[in-house]
Amino acid sequence: MSTPPIAATAVSIVIVDDSEVVRAGLTALLSSSPQIKILSEAGDVAGGVATVLHHKPDVVLLDIRLPDGTGFDACRTICRANIDTRVLILTSVADEEMVDNAIRAGAHGYLLKEINGTALVQSIVDIAAGKSILDPAITARVLSLVRSNTPTTRNLIDGLSPQESRVLALIAEGQTNKEVAQAMNLAEKTVKNYLSTVFEKLHVTRRTQAAALYVQSQSSKPI
Structure with a gap:
């Protein structure tokens, strides 16, 4: 061939x-x-x-x-x-x-x-x-680790400000801090500050955990 x-x-x-x-x-x-x-x-x-x-x-x-x-x-x-x-x-x-x-x-x-x-x-x-x-499989595995500790994921996500939600959405797409900063016309340091607040509000310590929670919240939205 x-x-x-x-x-x-x-x-x-x-x-x-x-x-x-x-x-x-x-x-x-x-x-x-x-x-x-x-x-x-x-x-x-x-x-x-x-x-x-x-x-x-x-x-x-x-x-x-x-x-x-x-x-x-x-x-x-x-x-x-x-x-x-x-x-x-x-x-x-x-x-x-x-x-x-x-x-x-x-x-x-x-x-x-x-x-x-x-x-x-x-x-x-x-x-x-x-x-x-x-990789979707990675998101699924992270979700399995954090889901049992986040019974109110939807409420946690809803508690984010519009800017914080936008940052989280881009992070969930796999974008780096630099790419998020460029997409939102922000300083990279500002993105890091937003992420710190997002982590605190979602009770997580890693961006993969935050991204997984975001994916879970989107999948649970009513159609």
Whole structure:
């Protein structure tokens, strides 16, 4: 079977994963899509950062567990390089603290490797287009941890001011503080202050918990 021609507007990517098997699998999977153009791959932080800075892809698929550091280390370095590459964490780790670390490092998305090929391609395209992505499975797992402690979630959300609600809605979409600040025309420090107030009002300590509560409140709204 011949490989489909690459579209003129295909999203260029670099794959960074310590597993050669995973890299080969992703390459085989994504190469079948005309929407994706794979530029290169790497198996560690040093190689990943060097490859990304050289090729300047639209998106880098980045694993967390790497032999010479973490994906967060690579993410921070890439984000500080002032290039247009957007970072999509692709990992097998479904952990609330890891999601927090990824967001704080500047990642634009966090997906689990159990995602199917069609959804992965669409997520890469969405990330390249400026969207932020958070795996639905992660939101569901965080909800399962906080739901028993939040019997009045709807009331808690309703207690937020319009600005606080807007900040929370954007955080629930997976946006970073910087992206929220840009979207709302606010200083990044102001967004941090809003978040501190939101956390206090919702009785949570992490942005993933706040985002999960927001998602729960929206799903419970009457139609």
